[in-house]
Amino acid sequence: MMKNLLSVFIFMLISATASIGQFTIEPSEIEFVGDNDNIVEVKVSITNTSNEDMDIFWEFVKSDSYPEDWVTTVCDINTCYAPNTLMCPSTAPNKFEAGKTLKFSFKVWVNGSTVNASSCGMLKLYSDSNFTMLVGETSCAPVATNDVSYEELSIYPNPTTDFFQLNSDDNISTVSIYNVVGRKVMQMQHNVGEMHDVSQLRAGMYIVRMLDRNDDVVKTMRLSKR
Numbered sequence: 001m002m003k004n005l006l007s008v009f010i011f012m013l014i015s016a017t018a019s020i021g022q023f024t025i026e027p028s029e030i031e032f033v034g035d036n037d038n039i040v041e042v043k044v045s046i047t048n049t050s051n052e053d054m055d056i057f058w059e060f061v062k063s064d065s066y067p068e069d070w071v072t073t074v075c076d077i078n079t080c081y082a083p084n085t086l087m088c089p090s091t092a093p094n095k096f097e098a099g100k101t102l103k104f105s106f107k108v109w110v111n112g113s114t115v116n117a118s119s120c121g122m123l124k125l126y127s128d129s130n131f132t133m134l135v136g137e138t139s140c141a142p143v144a145t146n147d148v149s150y151e152e153l154s155i156y157p158n159p160t161t162d163f164f165q166l167n168s169d170d171n172i173s174t175v176s177i178y179n180v181v182g183r184k185v186m187q188m189q190h191n192v193g194e195m196h197d198v199s200q201l202r203a204g205m206y207i208v209r210m211l212d213r214n215d216d217v218v219k220t221m222r223l224s225k226r
Helices: 002-019
Strands: 023-026 030-033 040-048 054-062 070-075 094-096 101-110 118-126 134-137 154-156 163-167 174-178 184-189 204-211 217-225
Touching: 023 118, 023 134, 030 040, 030 101, 030 217, 054 070, 101 118, 118 217, 154 217
Parallel strands: none
Antiparallel strands: 023 040, 030 118, 040 101, 054 094, 054 118, 070 101, 118 134, 154 163, 174 184, 174 204, 204 217
C-alpha cells in the first residue's frame, strides 16, 4: 500500500514539474519605463508550446517597487479589464490552441499626472481555475538599492546616432541594452566616463539597464537611436 502511494506521489510530482514551461512569454520581463509619459504600454506575446489546446488563467503580480499611484490595466484575448484588475475571473479562461501565439497588453498611468518612474511586474499563467498549476511566468528584475541615490544617473546624448555616455555613473559596472520586445541586443562592461558605441543598432527605441557592482539593476531608461 505504501509503495503504491509513493508511486502515485512521484507520478504527480513529475507531472507537476513537467507542466512548468508549457508556454513561452515574450518579453520575458514586463517592465514599464516611464519618462513623463501619459501612458506606458507593454505588449506581450504568449505561445502555447504544448501539443494540446489549453484553458489558461492569468495573474499579474506587482513587484515590491511598484509605485502605489500607478493604475494598471490588463487586456487578455477576451477583453480589457477594469483598472487594477490583476486576475482574470475563474469563469473566463483564455483559450490557447496548441502552437498558437496570442497577445496580451499591459498599461500603466497615473491619475492627474504622468508616469515618471520605472518598475516591473510578473505575469503568471495557470492551467486551472484555482490558480495552482503554473504553466508559464515572466521574471522581474531587481530594483535599485536604497543606499545610493541614482536620481542624476542619465544617458546623453539621447537621442543618439553613434555613441552615448552616462552622467553620475560612479557605481555602474554593466550596461545592458534591450529592444522593444525584450531581447538583449548588447551588453557592455562600464567604467566611469566611458562611451558606448551603438552605431550598429538599427534606428528605433531601446531599453537601457544600468547595473551596479553587485549586478543589481539600479536604473532603467529609454534610448532613442537615430
